[in-house]
Amino acid sequence: MKKVTILAPYNTMATTIFGPMDIFNQAGRLWNRVTKSPQTPFFDVIIASADGLPIRSVNNVSIQPHCSITDVHQTDLIVISSATYIDRILEKNPELVPWIRDHYHRGAHVASICTGVFLLSETGLLDGKSATLHWGFADLFRKRYPQVKLEQDKMYLDHGRLYCSAGVSAGLDLSLYLVEKFCGRQAAVQSAKTMILDMGRVSQAPYEHFFFPKDHGDPLVVRAQDWLQQHSSENIDYERLARELRMSRRSMERRFRQSLGVTPLGYLQKLRVERAKSLLEEGTQTFSEITYQVGYEDIPFFRKLFIRLTGLRPNEYQRRFRGCSGEVYNGSEEE
Known part of the structure; x- marks a missing residue:
C-alpha cells in the first residue's frame, strides 16, 4: 500500500483533512464492500502534526493526529491541508518547511489543498512553477509569492510530484485524481461512484466572484x-x-x-x-x-x-x- 501523510497545520479547515483522508482510505475498500468482493485497500493514511499534539481546526474543534512529523520516516505522499494563517503557522512550527522539502527530495509526492499551497510555496519547491488555490486568496498569494505563477482558474495542477488544488471540494477532485494516478482509472471511477463525487472538473471559474479591490494605493x-x-x-x-x-x-x-x-x-x-x-x-x-x-x-x-x-x-x-x-x-x- 502507498503511505499517505496528511499534514495538519494550525487552524486548518477540518474538511481539508478528512475529505482527502476518506477518499484515500476508502479506495479499494468501499466499492468492494458494496459489491461484496474482497477488499483491496490501496493506501495507508495517517494524520501528522508538527509535534503530535492535537490541532485546533478553524471551527475550534480539536483534531487528534496519529503522530508527529518526526515519527514519519518514510511516506509516498504528503497532503498539506489548508494553511490560511501562514505567518502564525511559520511562527509556531518553522520545522514544517524543511520537513516537507526533505521528504520531497527523498522521493515523496507533495500535494496541497486550498491555502495549503502557502505552506508548499514556503519550501521554494514551486518557484518557477504554477499554482492554484481558492479564488478568494488569489491576490494575497500573488503578493506573497511573485516567483510562483498563479493559474487562478484551475481546479488542480500536477507538476509531476507536486500538486495543488483550489478550494475545499477541489481537494476531493485532486484526491480522486491522485487515486487514478497511483492506482489506475478503474480505482478512481469506483471511488467516485461509491462516494457520489463528480470526476473531470478542471476549472473553478464558475465559482469565482470577481473582486474589485480599492486598496491598491492608486x-x-x-x-x-x-x-x-x-x-x-x-x-x-x-x-x-x-x-x-x-x-x-x-x-x-x-x-x-x-x-x-x-x-x-x-x-x-x-x-x-x-x-x-x-x-x-x-x-x-x-x-x-x-x-x-x-x-x-x-x-x-x-x-x-x-x-x-x-x-x-x-x-x-x-x-x-x-x-x-x-x-x-x-x-x-x-x-
Whole structure:
C-alpha cells in the first residue's frame, strides 16, 4: 500500500483533512464492500502534526493526529491541508518547511489543498512553477509569492510530484485524481461512484466572484473604478474618462494594469458579467434581457464573453446557481 501523510497545520479547515483522508482510505475498500468482493485497500493514511499534539481546526474543534512529523520516516505522499494563517503557522512550527522539502527530495509526492499551497510555496519547491488555490486568496498569494505563477482558474495542477488544488471540494477532485494516478482509472471511477463525487472538473471559474479591490494605493484608479461602477451599463468613452482623470488613455490603462491586473475595458467586462451572474441567479429574466440590462446590444458577443469568464454557458450557470425558488431558465437552448 502507498503511505499517505496528511499534514495538519494550525487552524486548518477540518474538511481539508478528512475529505482527502476518506477518499484515500476508502479506495479499494468501499466499492468492494458494496459489491461484496474482497477488499483491496490501496493506501495507508495517517494524520501528522508538527509535534503530535492535537490541532485546533478553524471551527475550534480539536483534531487528534496519529503522530508527529518526526515519527514519519518514510511516506509516498504528503497532503498539506489548508494553511490560511501562514505567518502564525511559520511562527509556531518553522520545522514544517524543511520537513516537507526533505521528504520531497527523498522521493515523496507533495500535494496541497486550498491555502495549503502557502505552506508548499514556503519550501521554494514551486518557484518557477504554477499554482492554484481558492479564488478568494488569489491576490494575497500573488503578493506573497511573485516567483510562483498563479493559474487562478484551475481546479488542480500536477507538476509531476507536486500538486495543488483550489478550494475545499477541489481537494476531493485532486484526491480522486491522485487515486487514478497511483492506482489506475478503474480505482478512481469506483471511488467516485461509491462516494457520489463528480470526476473531470478542471476549472473553478464558475465559482469565482470577481473582486474589485480599492486598496491598491492608486487614488486615480479608484476614481476610475467608482466611475465605471456607476456607469457600467452605459456606453463608455474611455478617452473622456482619461481626460476627466487628467491623464492620457495610455497612462490610465497602464495604471489599471499595475493596480488591478486588467485594462479598464477588462474591468468593465468583469463588472457586467458579475451583474449578469446575479440576475441569472434570480432567474426571472432571459439572457437576452440581461444582456441589454448590463449594457450590451450584441447578445452573441456577450454570451461568448460570459462563457470565457465563467467557464459556463448562461443556462448552465443558472441551472447550477439559481436559488431553489428561482424560475426555470427561459432562454433558448443555444444560450
